[in-house]
Amino acid sequence: MAKLEKPEELIKIDYTPHKKDWMDTPVEFKEGMYCWGAKGKDLKILDFPNARDWSPKEEDWKLPENWKDTILEAMADRLSKYRSFRLFMDICVRCGACADKCHFFIGGGDPKNMPVLRAELMRSVYRKYHTTGGKIFGKTAGARELTLDVLKEWWYYFYQCTECRRCSVFCPYGIDTAEITMMGREFMNLLGLNTGWISGPVANCYMKGNHLGLEPHAIMNSIEGMIDDIETITGIRINPSFNRKGAEILFVTPSGDLFADPGTFTCMGYLMLFHELGIDYTWSTYASEGGNFGFFTSNETAKRLNSKIYAEAKRLGVKWIIGGECGHMWRVLSQYMDTWNGPADFLEVPKSPITGTVFDNAKSMKMVHVAEFTADLIKHGKIKLNPGRNDNLKVTYHDSCNTARGMGLLEEPRYIINNVCNHFYEMPDNTIREQTFCCGSGTGLNASENMDLRMRGGLPRANAVKHVRDQHGVNMLANICAIDRATLSASMDYWVPGVKVTGVHELVANALIMKGEKDRETDLRGEPLPGKEGKE
Amino acid sequence: MILKNLLSEKRAAILERWFEMVLDSYPVDTSSFLKQQKNQFANPVGAAISQGINGIFEELLSGKDSDTISTFLDNIIRVRAVQDFTPSQAVAFIFHLKKVIREELEKEISENQLSDELFAIEARIDKMAMLSFDIYVKCREKIYDIKANELRNMTFRLLQRANLICELSEPEQALIDSKNLNVKRKEVTK
Numbered sequence: 001m002a003k004l005e006k007p008e009e010l011i012k013i014d015y016t017p018h019k020k021d022w023m024d025t026p027v028e029f030k031e032g033m034y035c036w037g038a039k040g041k042d043l044k045i046l047d048f049p050n051a052r053d054w055s056p057k058e059e060d061w062k063l064p065e066n067w068k069d070t071i072l073e074a075m076a077d078r079l080s081k082y083r084s085f086r087l088f089m090d091i092c093v094r095c096g097a098c099a100d101k102c103h104f105f106i107g108g109g110d111p112k113n114m115p116v117l118r119a120e121l122m123r124s125v126y127r128k129y130h131t132t133g134g135k136i137f138g139k140t141a142g143a144r145e146l147t148l149d150v151l152k153e154w155w156y157y158f159y160q161c162t163e164c165r166r167c168s169v170f171c172p173y174g175i176d177t178a179e180i181t182m183m184g185r186e187f188m189n190l191l192g193l194n195t196g197w198i199s200g201p202v203a204n205c206y207m208k209g210n211h212l213g214l215e216p217h218a219i220m221n222s223i224e225g226m227i228d229d230i231e232t233i234t235g236i237r238i239n240p241s242f243n244r245k246g247a248e249i250l251f252v253t254p255s256g257d258l259f260a261d262p263g264t265f266t267c268m269g270y271l272m273l274f275h276e277l278g279i280d281y282t283w284s285t286y287a288s289e290g291g292n293f294g295f296f297t298s299n300e301t302a303k304r305l306n307s308k309i310y311a312e313a314k315r316l317g318v319k320w321i322i323g324g325e326c327g328h329m330w331r332v333l334s335q336y337m338d339t340w341n342g343p344a345d346f347l348e349v350p351k352s353p354i355t356g357t358v359f360d361n362a363k364s365m366k367m368v369h370v371a372e373f374t375a376d377l378i379k380h381g382k383i384k385l386n387p388g389r390n391d392n393l394k395v396t397y398h399d400s401c402n403t404a405r406g407m408g409l410l411e412e413p414r415y416i417i418n419n420v421c422n423h424f425y426e427m428p429d430n431t432i433r434e435q436t437f438c439c440g441s442g443t444g445l446n447a448s449e450n451m452d453l454r455m456r457g458g459l460p461r462a463n464a465v466k467h468v469r470d471q472h473g474v475n476m477l478a479n480i481c482a483i484d485r486a487t488l489s490a491s492m493d494y495w496v497p498g499v500k501v502t503g504v505h506e507l508v509a510n511a512l513i514m515k516g517e518k519d520r521e522t523d524l525r526g527e528p529l530p531g532k533e534g535k536e
Numbered sequence: 537m538i539l540k541n542l543l544s545e546k547r548a549a550i551l552e553r554w555f556e557m558v559l560d561s562y563p564v565d566t567s568s569f570l571k572q573q574k575n576q577f578a579n580p581v582g583a584a585i586s587q588g589i590n591g592i593f594e595e596l597l598s599g600k601d602s603d604t605i606s607t608f609l610d611n612i613i614r615v616r617a618v619q620d621f622t623p624s625q626a627v628a629f630i631f632h633l634k635k636v637i638r639e640e641l642e643k644e645i646s647e648n649q650l651s652d653e654l655f656a657i658e659a660r661i662d663k664m665a666m667l668s669f670d671i672y673v674k675c676r677e678k679i680y681d682i683k684a685n686e687l688r689n690m691t692f693r694l695l696q697r698a699n700l701i702c703e704l705s706e707p708e709q710a711l712i713d714s715k716n717l718n719v720k721r722k723e724v725t726k
Binding site: 261 | 562563565566569570573575576577578579580581583614615618619620675678679681682683685686687689690
């Protein structure tokens with residue numbers, strides 16, 4: 001960001017004393033901007049260090065005496081282990097290209113949310129302990145000691161980054177700021193400085209297989225409820241199988257789809273589509289979570305939680321895996337799973353049983369995104385669709401950060417939407433695809449107590465939605481991420497009232513003409529279909 | 537209305553100074569970004585403030601009370617209600633307009649003895665300030681509503697599945713609403 005002032009601006013003399021340098025501005029914990037601290041019982045379940053109840057609001061964070069050594073040793077260890085981390089600590093020239101690209105900075109205005117400055121919170125400590133210049137010249141060289149205040153500042157700001165990687169798109173050096181946040185959180189994890197909203201789901205996932213802590217009967221019960229609703233709407237009774245050995249395909253989706261609206265409607269969409277195709281697939285109550293909040297604590301935890309997907313695929317003897325609509329789930333799957341828990345050489349290269357398409361892109365990982373699977377079905381004309389059933393909707397599409405920037409899944413969702421809806425409108429170019437704005441609540445920031453933070457972070461996305469609402473009357477925001485479905489609803493409620501949120505497969509299921517279905521009166525939400533208004 | 541004509545003539549200068557004053561409530565690094573980035577999608581806050589104060593000023597000159605003024609105020613206040621501001625700081629921008637008008641038109645006001653007209657304009661600004669306060673409170677209430685709704689939605693399906701929620705008939709619902717209660721608990725008789 002260039003800072004060339006105009007002559008008339010330069011001539012203005014400001015008599016107020018200059019504000020302190022960022023390093024000398026201690027962090028202030030503001031209500032609505034941070035999540036509650038982790039509960040000791042959850043940390044204990046996970047064998048996380050320093051398990052105890054704690055509150056970020058309290059002065060005393062109940063840290064172990066050697067906390068500083070723990071962090072510095074971990075930093076030295078990760079610097080030697082991950083070349084990318086050392087590179088990202090070294091090569092930033094502070095050009096500022098990333099500065100105004102973060103949704104939290106754009107919406108909130110706190111300079112410490114400029115990605116360059118957020119990373120500088122850690123780089124300054126790195127310089128002090130790992131560079132000659134920093135050791136000798138200290139603050140002059142942008143270096144500083146790791147103190148308790150610095151640690152608190154890390155905690156406050158590394159939990160104000162959603163690891164969306166929009167800043168990285170603009171970095172001329174390709175620095176991945178998300179990795180810096182990941183390191184920050186990993187270090188703090190070593191001191192038990194987790195948030196309750198993350199460690200609770202991680203503990204649930206570790207004990208029961210999913211973030212919500214749903215036990216097998218609860219999962220089946222929830223899906224049965226959906227099946228009842230589907231029968232009411234379509235007249236067709238679906239009988240999915242659970243934990244069935246010998247099925248061809250294992251289906252794994254984020255557990256958010258199982259219990260919270262509007263994710264449940266997306267889940268009904270999967271059920272209807274798979275039933276209509278008659279594919280040989282099974283749900284699992286063991287690998288019952290595609291998401292991975294462990295990814296927001298440490299590499300080891302993420303790996304541990306992820307392991308159950310391949311383990312279950314092996315136990316059931318399936319040939320390959322389809323994954324549901326989720327964001328960070330797919331960054332974990334497509335970029336880490338194979339390295340962590342692979343090779344999945346007991347599986348086959350995914351091949352659609354309906355179209356015969358071989359998904360070479362998943363040759364090694366053996367897991368296909370449901371949007372890829374469905375787009376392929378439509379391309380081959382294998383499902384009958386009546387997009388007119390979605391005619392009451394004017395749809396726009398929000399690219400989830402992780403599927404868009406993390407795995408390049410840009411065209412498939414759009415292709416599907418364009419085939420199942422007649423009214424689709426794109427948001428402005430600098431807010432979609434690789435440049436998409438985060439929902440503002442990813443990486444485990446989707447709690448309620450930090451609502452001010454979420455609304456700030458959600459503003460740039462909401463602002464673009466507002467534009468298409470005002471221009472085209474858009475009333476539905478589609479996406480392929482469970483966190484988006486949960487959090488964009490709140491963001492729309494505040495910033496763009498009147499716009500609802502949907503998963504892509506809910507739209508698919510509304511348009512899907514199923515064999516033997518009755519004349520449908522309502523969509524999956526129980527709202528009358530276009531042309532059926534006024535009928536009971 | 538001589539003052540209105542003067543305000544209209546000096547529109548550009550007044551709006552520029554007002555914009556600067558509003559942005560001065562942000563940290564230096566932030567305000568320079570808010571001023572310089574002209575793309576409304578890359579800089580929604582700067583755009584909301586810029587378009588908002590333009591609209592408010594036009595409404596002030598028109599002398600009419602319309603709903604549009606609420607929209608312009610809302611666009612700015614909705615943003616500031618979730619930023620690092622106290623309630624008074626969040627709505628203070630509307631009072632800045634008084635200062636800007638007095639400073640920009642100081643000479644003309646005293647030369648033409650326009651204090652009565654100035655009083656009338658300032659009374660309208662005060663009215664906008666009161667409206668701003670209402671909008672601010674509505675925004676904060678919305679935040680609390682959203683928080684409460686999220687918690688309710690998280691547990692709704694669970695309660696429904698556990699048979700702890702019952703559907704209400706319309707007269708029952710009206711009765712509940714009239715008593716300002718939203719939830720009726722069904723006794724568990726098991």
